[in-house]
Amino acid sequence: MPAVTVAPAGPADRTAALALAFWHLEPAERLARVGAALELIQRGELEPDGILGAWSGRRLVGAMIAAPVPGAGAAVWPPHIESDTPDSDAVADRLVQAAVAWLRQRGTKLAQVLLDPEDTARAAPLQRHGFHHTTGLWTLRHYLDLSAEQLGAPERLAFETYATADPAEFAAVVGRSYAWSQDFPEINGARTVEEAIVGHQSAGFDPRRWWLARSGGEPVGVLLVNTAEEGDGWEVAYVGVVPEARRRGHGRELVGKALFEAKAAGQMFVGLSVDARNEPARALYRRLGFEPHERREVFLAVWPPADGR
Secondary structure (H helix, E strand, O other): OOOOEEEEOOOOOHHHHHHHHOOOOOHHHHHHHHHHHHHHHHOOOOOHHHEEEEEEOOEEEEEEEEEEEOOOEEEEEEEEEOOOOOOHHHHHHHHHHHHHHHHHHOOOOEEEEEEOHHHHHHHHHHHOOOOEEEEEEEEEEEOOOOOHHHHOOOOOOEEEEOOOOOHHHHHHHHHHHOOOOOOOHHHOOOOOHHHHHHHHOOOOOOHHHEEEEEEOOEEEEEEEEEEOOOOOOEEEEEEEEOHHHOOOOHHHHHHHHHHHHHHHOOOOOEEEEEEOOOHHHHHHHHHHOOEEEEEEEEEEEEOOOOOOO
């Protein structure tokens, strides 16, 4: 084991640590990522203690990023170690161990790593410490060129926004819709429904674009739509139907609701993400006109809470 010190990067080292953590990217993208991270820190949206560095003497030889997100979750980026660092695997392991310990101390229950398919080898240090290559994640987009059939489809469901719905009923329907889900079943039960909702609310949330759907007065599903990160489209953060109301076309109508509302609001696209293993959902999205945008490989770590709750 080299004589290496692992610690959060202080203000004087933060830019260098971020640049090293993003070293795998092209220079222009790396610079943009560093700038965005520094801005998030300044706004209080990224905790600086999650930017970890490894020093051999005064030389920064490794770095990684662990970013807690609302709802007991975290986004993690793999460590990058300078190529001439002795025993680089051990240095990477120490960075991951420090990141995991810090996240768990903060109450994180679910940590996620998203990597381009050609970059999966970078996850090896994470896999040695509890992260598992779970599945692929397809990001899809619909550019809102709606067919006459879609525009003329009858609306069978009645919709109520989150702004006017009973929050307890809304949360209960979200929780029921998770049952036997084919999208990331590994995380079912990892967080409370309330934590999951807080997580969905963490980016682009508008209560007027979250809907509770009813059929015959009974709640059958939910549609959660947020503003896309790019700002010129919407993202379906979650869509779900309760088990007893499935196989009746409600999922199709819920996603259609997102398309119609986005079209009416002058948006450029609607995006969503789907587990690569969930072929029924992928087939539905293809029929509705969604196109593949990008694929990422998903590595997950699920940790029980320290207090057992």
